Amino acid sequence: xxxxxxxxxxxxxxxMLYHFPALLCVxxxxxxxSLPGTFIKKYISMVGSDKLVHAIVYAIFAALIFNxxxxxxxxxxCYHVALMTLGLVLVFSFLDELYQRRIPGRTSDVYxxxxxxxxxxxxxxxxxxxxSKYFRNY
Numbered sequence: 001x002x003x004x005x006x007x008x009x010x011x012x013x014x015x016m017l018y019h020f021p022a023l024l025c026v027x028x029x030x031x032x033x034s035l036p037g038t039f040i041k042k043y044i045s046m047v048g049s050d051k052l053v054h055a056i057v058y059a060i061f062a063a064l065i066f067n068x069x070x071x072x073x074x075x076x077x078c079y080h081v082a083l084m085t086l087g088l089v090l091v092f093s094f095l096d097e098l099y100q101r102r103i104p105g106r107t108s109d110v111y112x113x114x115x116x117x118x119x120x121x122x123x124x125x126x127x128x129x130x131x132s133k134y135f136r137n138y
Contacts, residue, residue, distance in 0.1 A: 018071040022064040026092070029061065033096050037105025054112050055119030062089050062120035066127050078128040089120040 066085045073081055093116035097108035 014071065019068045022061075022068045025061045025064050029057065029092075029096060030099075032057075033100050033106075034103060036103065037107075051111065051115040054115040055122075057119070058089060058093065058116040059119035059123035061092075062086070062123045063127055065089065066124055070131065078132045082124045082128045085124050086117070086120060090117055093117065 062085055065088055066081060069081045069084055069088075070078075073084075076084075090113070093113045096116075097110075097113055100106040101108045
């Protein structure tokens with residue numbers, strides 16, 4: 001009744017391996033952004049800084065998006081895929097901050113977008129160096 005990933009076609013294997021994790025991350029960020037401010041503040045205080053949380057979450061998000069885009073645009077250079085990734089992360093971060101304005105107890109902050117982009121940039125630069133050195137010829 002339930003097929004394993006091995007019995008599915010190559011499209012589904014690639015989708016589950018390269019693109020589905022990025023979509024799950026998008027869903028996770030949206031769910032976390034939907035939580036009321038009082039709930040979030042309790043857990044952020046354990047970490048110490050919400051800016052650190054933003055940087056870490058968006059570094060992971062950018063890594064997943066970068067990996068997904070690498071497998072969609074296989075003929076592009078890592079540099080172009082990195083720019084596309086950072087552009088998508090910036091747009092998503094901006095839209096996420098606009099969405100948070102509508103959630104009770106939440107506010108939007110330009111510094112959150114800056115730290116989202118910083119986390120993403122660190123992740124994408126490191127991944128670009130690794131991919132261009134070990135996996136691609138450009």
